[in-house]
Amino acid sequence: MKILLCSVFGPYGVDDEYGRRLNVMELFHNQVTREQGVFSLRMNHPSFGLYLIAENLEAPTVVLDFPSFDKFKKELENGYDYVGISFITSNFIKAKVMAEYIRERFPACKIILGGHGTGLPGIEEKIPCDYVCRGEGIKFFRELLGEENRELKHPSMKSALNRRIMGFPIAANAAVLIPGLGCVNACRFCATSHHFQKSYLGFLNSGPALFQTMSEIESKLSVNEFFVMDENFLKNRIRAEELIEEMEKHNKYFHLGVFSSAETINAVGVEFLVRLGIDFVWIGVESKREIYTKTRGVDLKATIKSLRNFGIQVLGSGILFLEHHDRQTIFEDIEYLIGLETDFVQFMELGPLPGTALYEDYAAADKLRLDVPFEDWHGQDKIWFKHEHFTRDETAEYTKLAFQMDYQKQGPSLLRLADTSLRGYRTVRSHSDSRIRGLTERLRKRCLDFYPVFPACRQSAENDKTRELLDFLELEYRKEFGAPSLAVRLGACVLSIFAYFERLKLKNKTFMYQPPTIRKEYRLNGSNTRSCRIHKQDDAQLRSAPLLSAHKAAVKEKSNLAAPN
Numbered sequence: 001m002k003i004l005l006c007s008v009f010g011p012y013g014v015d016d017e018y019g020r021r022l023n024v025m026e027l028f029h030n031q032v033t034r035e036q037g038v039f040s041l042r043m044n045h046p047s048f049g050l051y052l053i054a055e056n057l058e059a060p061t062v063v064l065d066f067p068s069f070d071k072f073k074k075e076l077e078n079g080y081d082y083v084g085i086s087f088i089t090s091n092f093i094k095a096k097v098m099a100e101y102i103r104e105r106f107p108a109c110k111i112i113l114g115g116h117g118t119g120l121p122g123i124e125e126k127i128p129c130d131y132v133c134r135g136e137g138i139k140f141f142r143e144l145l146g147e148e149n150r151e152l153k154h155p156s157m158k159s160a161l162n163r164r165i166m167g168f169p170i171a172a173n174a175a176v177l178i179p180g181l182g183c184v185n186a187c188r189f190c191a192t193s194h195h196f197q198k199s200y201l202g203f204l205n206s207g208p209a210l211f212q213t214m215s216e217i218e219s220k221l222s223v224n225e226f227f228v229m230d231e232n233f234l235k236n237r238i239r240a241e242e243l244i245e246e247m248e249k250h251n252k253y254f255h256l257g258v259f260s261s262a263e264t265i266n267a268v269g270v271e272f273l274v275r276l277g278i279d280f281v282w283i284g285v286e287s288k289r290e291i292y293t294k295t296r297g298v299d300l301k302a303t304i305k306s307l308r309n310f311g312i313q314v315l316g317s318g319i320l321f322l323e324h325h326d327r328q329t330i331f332e333d334i335e336y337l338i339g340l341e342t343d344f345v346q347f348m349e350l351g352p353l354p355g356t357a358l359y360e361d362y363a364a365a366d367k368l369r370l371d372v373p374f375e376d377w378h379g380q381d382k383i384w385f386k387h388e389h390f391t392r393d394e395t396a397e398y399t400k401l402a403f404q405m406d407y408q409k410q411g412p413s414l415l416r417l418a419d420t421s422l423r424g425y426r427t428v429r430s431h432s433d434s435r436i437r438g439l440t441e442r443l444r445k446r447c448l449d450f451y452p453v454f455p456a457c458r459q460s461a462e463n464d465k466t467r468e469l470l471d472f473l474e475l476e477y478r479k480e481f482g483a484p485s486l487a488v489r490l491g492a493c494v495l496s497i498f499a500y501f502e503r504l505k506l507k508n509k510t511f512m513y514q515p516p517t518i519r520k521e522y523r524l525n526g527s528n529t530r531s532c533r534i535h536k537q538d539d540a541q542l543r544s545a546p547l548l549s550a551h552k553a554a555v556k557e558k559s560n561l562a563a564p565n
């Protein structure tokens with residue numbers, strides 16, 4: 001048995017037959033810093049699910065992440081018994097084209113569909129396949145291949161690649177940690193919660209298990225920062241307390257970026273997060289009107305201020321085009337979110353995604369726009385449902401405006417991060433708790449990393465708030481750390497040059513950075529050794545995906561024909 005696990009093909013974030021420019025394969029540039037020009041943080045995240053599955057099988061497996069269509073075709077020549085394709089709704093057409101190619105050229109090969117796109121009703125009829133995995137993939141594969149259910153083997157891999165600040169490449173400094181999947185809160189719109197049947201599937205269920213896994217990853221990758229892929233990591237308070245205990249027992253600091261609901265932060269308290277080593281937290285704010293239990297009764301503004309004062313970077317996310325939104329109340333929410341003064345603000349359009357309660361409700365109420373191609377179901381351009389107060393064209397404009405308002409009002413996130421670092425440094429250095437005081441050196445270093453950034457930012461400043469923030473930061477940094485050293489000044493020159501060329505690149509509205517293709521082998525040739533090859537892809541400029549004439553007809557079929565269940 002030989003298995004190939006693939007993500008969908010690139011290029012990504014370009015307007016072509018298979019995708020859209022506003023469906024960017026980057027977390028920040030897609031939905032957070034997208035209107036912050038040269039200041040937008042750039043990076044890609046590998047398709048973690050594929051590596052997690054591959055690591056936990058016994059059969060020889062290859063992961064092919066971010067391939068071009070040509071690389072995908074070439075890989076198939078190596079001969080596979082099963083090909084698994086991971087896709088989300090907006091990449092439906094790419095998964096379809098890939099599956100059709102396999103069927104046509106390798107009819108004996110079994111096709112498995114997995115990932116969030118499988119929630120589409122009747123996916124088996126829309127994409128040629130032999131199996132569909134709706135939910136957790138390791139268990140699915142083990143059952144399919146008759147493999148034993150063994151203890152989880154956690155992958156050791158960096159969480160991001162292709163990182164850039166103002167065009168300057170920065171090495172990845174964090175590993176991914178996947179303690180568990182899913183969330184029990186079951187918010188009506190939430191694709192992840194519904195994909196895992198509104199339950200939490202824990203992989204690392206205790207503090208010692210987490211600590212051991214993190215220590216192993218640290219020794220392999222030399223990193224002590226972790227991007228924690230878990231919808232609500234702090235919800236399991238006992239596990240988090242045990243992790244603190246383990247770290248304190250071993251006199252060790254790990255640093256975590258987590259997703260957390262506001263109620264959970266409220267329940268454990270901000271200092272708990274600090275002691276746990278959290279330095280980035282993503283909070284689903286959604287709306288001022290507290291329509292979700294997770295924000296009810298929480299003083300978000302005070303909590304966020306307190307988190308930032310401890311050096312914890314905060315991302316607050318909000319939803320546009322909720323049912324109560326009209327042309328006024330939408331601004332109430334946009335301004336509320338901006339007014340929370342987080343480092344990052346995410347705006348995402350309400351999106352009835354297949355499998356969610358929201359999708360079911362909207363299907364029943366005939367509110368879905370099934371004539372909108374799935375490529376447009378990504379949440380950053382036009383909505384795909386009927387809204388009482390907005391036309392589809394208007395939704396694209398309002399969304400763009402929301403990001404612009406945040407940028408105008410709060411300046412670039414990059415500078416907000418410099419502010420948070422300084423605040424944190426000033427708070428922890430004199431804190432009464434010695435564990436918290438122990439974070440001083442790390443925060444000092446983080447501040448100094450920002451020092452060379454300021455001159456390049458001034459050169460690129462596009463609005464008054466950016467200049468105001470710079471005046472403030474330069475003064476405060478000088479007070480705290482003295483005049484910039486020669487090394488800092490040299491760094492600033494280099495960064496300014498990169499920023500200049502980055503601004504030129506961005507003038508070309510079709511430019512888009514592309515993630516490199518990653519090919520990773522597991523247990524091929526009967527051995528356990530693995531090789532990992534990374535190929536740089538051309539960044540997409542004025543070009544589109546290679547068109548396969550054999551599949552043109554399929555691509556042209558733009559109507560989704562998605563009859564709701």
Ligand code: B12
Binds near residue numbers: 119
């Ligand atoms: C990291 C991430 C990204 C990364 C991209 C990563 C990548 N290389 O593809 C970035 C930030 C770029 C991104 C962008 C987008 N994303 Co995104 N993303 C995520 C996120 C946060 C984590 C995914 C992850 O790695 N999870 C951890 C792994 C272990 O779990 P998993 O992927 O679910 O995999 C498990 C199973 O699903 C299954 N499985 C997965 N693939 C396969 C394949 C086979 C063959 C099998 C058998 C099983 C299987 O097995 C795995 C192990 O159990 C999820 C939310 C979430 N928490 O899951 C959203 C999520 C997947 N993204 C989503 C969306 C909509 C997008 C965007 C359109 C923008 C947006 N609205 O956020 C863009 C699209 C970009 C593009 N051009 O394709 C939605 C998908 C919803 C849907 N029904 O389609 C999600 C669920 C978020 C949400 N709640 O709305 N995303």
Ligand code: SF4
Binds near residue numbers: 186191192231284
């Ligand atoms: S709390 Fe977050 S992850 Fe959990 S269901 Fe709600 S939106 Fe989804």
